[in-house]
Amino acid sequence: MAKTLSVGIIGAGGIARDAHLPNYLKYGDKVEIVAVCDVVKQKAEQLATDFNIPHVFSNYEEMFQEIELDAVSICTPNKFHYSSTIGALKAGCHVLCEKPPAMTAKEAEEMAAAAEKAGKILTYGFHFRHSPQVEVLKRFIDGGELGGIYAARVIAMRRRGIPGWGVFTNKELQGGGPLIDIGVHMLDTALYLMDYPEPDTVFGVTYQKLGTKKGVGLMGSWDWENFSVEDMARGMITFKNGASILLESAFAANIEKADEMNVTLMGDKGGADVFPLKIYQEKHDSLIDISPTYLPKQNYHELELKRFVEACLEGTAPISTPEQGVYLQRIINGLYESALKGEAIKISNSILV
Numbered sequence: 001m002a003k004t005l006s007v008g009i010i011g012a013g014g015i016a017r018d019a020h021l022p023n024y025l026k027y028g029d030k031v032e033i034v035a036v037c038d039v040v041k042q043k044a045e046q047l048a049t050d051f052n053i054p055h056v057f058s059n060y061e062e063m064f065q066e067i068e069l070d071a072v073s074i075c076t077p078n079k080f081h082y083s084s085t086i087g088a089l090k091a092g093c094h095v096l097c098e099k100p101p102a103m104t105a106k107e108a109e110e111m112a113a114a115a116e117k118a119g120k121i122l123t124y125g126f127h128f129r130h131s132p133q134v135e136v137l138k139r140f141i142d143g144g145e146l147g148g149i150y151a152a153r154v155i156a157m158r159r160r161g162i163p164g165w166g167v168f169t170n171k172e173l174q175g176g177g178p179l180i181d182i183g184v185h186m187l188d189t190a191l192y193l194m195d196y197p198e199p200d201t202v203f204g205v206t207y208q209k210l211g212t213k214k215g216v217g218l219m220g221s222w223d224w225e226n227f228s229v230e231d232m233a234r235g236m237i238t239f240k241n242g243a244s245i246l247l248e249s250a251f252a253a254n255i256e257k258a259d260e261m262n263v264t265l266m267g268d269k270g271g272a273d274v275f276p277l278k279i280y281q282e283k284h285d286s287l288i289d290i291s292p293t294y295l296p297k298q299n300y301h302e303l304e305l306k307r308f309v310e311a312c313l314e315g316t317a318p319i320s321t322p323e324q325g326v327y328l329q330r331i332i333n334g335l336y337e338s339a340l341k342g343e344a345i346k347i348s349n350s351i352l353v
């Protein structure tokens with residue numbers, strides 16, 4: 001690696017503390033965490049104390065004016081991904097923005113255009129892409145072992161997993177509930193493995209049946225009186241190449257399993273489940289299942305950060321691109337719009353060519 005990367009953190013909450021900072025710190029003198037910014041200055045100060053960060057700000061514009069940074073991690077609630085990404089790109093920084101890319105497709109488009117204009121990296125925190133299951137399956141897919149993938153199921157379902165911390169149940173700050181928070185991870189995983197086909201039409205339904213009532217919380221006690229997001233979203237997505245995805249995502253639903261995150265892919269030569277990884281094929285007059293007896297042990301967040309640092313210092317290409325972020329955001333916002341209107345929504349204007 002060529003030089004030291006000066007990094008700033010915007011948003012001093014859970015994901016910054018648990019995933020970004022500890023993994024940046026694995027780089028010794030290759031990465032220097034120079035500044036942290038949080039609108040709640042005490043949170044930035046606490047993080048600075050805990051991780052030995054020299055500069056603290058409560059306003060990222062001030063941070064960009066006063067300190068020269070090479071790269072920024074954006075770890076704010078979803079509402080501020082857009083403005084802080086645009087600010088960082090204008091200040092000449094590479095950006096690793098947490099998922100989802102933004103609140104709207106228009107914001108994601110402007111973020112992609114700003115990255116292009118600045119000539120800087122913009123990538124998103126879709127850490128499941130860095131899992132061994134996805135990496136190994138991608139090699140099977142690239143080797144043609146599933147054939148053409150024409151159908152998928154996306155599951156991000158929790159029985160009573162409404163977060164009891166943060167702002168995950170606040171529509172104004174997050175843009176939505178399980179669909180934009182956890183469904184987005186599995187949807188991105190499916191799209192990545194399907195080579196990000198161009199979306200055509202979406203049909204979505206959302207429910208708010210359990211989140212607004214007091215109840216058992218397997219992820220802490222949530223603020224049920226101010227619960228303003230959906231507690232379940234379901235949808236169908238069709239693509240210009242004829243493929244389709246069925247999606248289900250819930251913070252709370254009356255199902256057996258406490259938590260299920262999975263993608264099922266169906267191709268004309270084989271299929272697969274991703275979590276846990278299992279491949280289904282027809283060979284030599286038999287139906288066979290392949291499951292790995294060994295997978296490399298990988299810390300998904302560590303690899304995500306490693307690849308971001310390498311992209312910044314060595315010019316390697318990040319696997320999550322701004323254009324994919326636009327497709328994803330169009331699907332998410334299309335599903336919400338469809339649920340609101342009660343009709344299917346046609347998605348147009350391809351920018352992935």
Ligand SMILES: NC(=O)c1ccc[n+]([C@@H]2O[C@H](COP(=O)([O-])OP(=O)(O)OC[C@H]3O[C@@H](n4cnc5c(N)ncnc54)[C@H](O)[C@@H]3O)[C@@H](O)[C@H]2O)c1
Pocket residue numbers: 010011012013014015016037038039040043060074075076077078080098099100125126127166167181
């Ligand atoms: N990749 C993952 O699996 C994963 C997991 C958790 C959260 N996330 C994402 O990370 C982001 C943050 O989530 P979190 O759990 O850390 O939330 P959090 O609430 O713990 O932390 C967010 C922090 O941002 C600060 N903040 C709010 N507005 C700001 C602004 N304008 N400028 C600077 N700071 C601001 C808040 O004060 C807070 O300290 C969300 O977008 C979420 O979707 C991703």
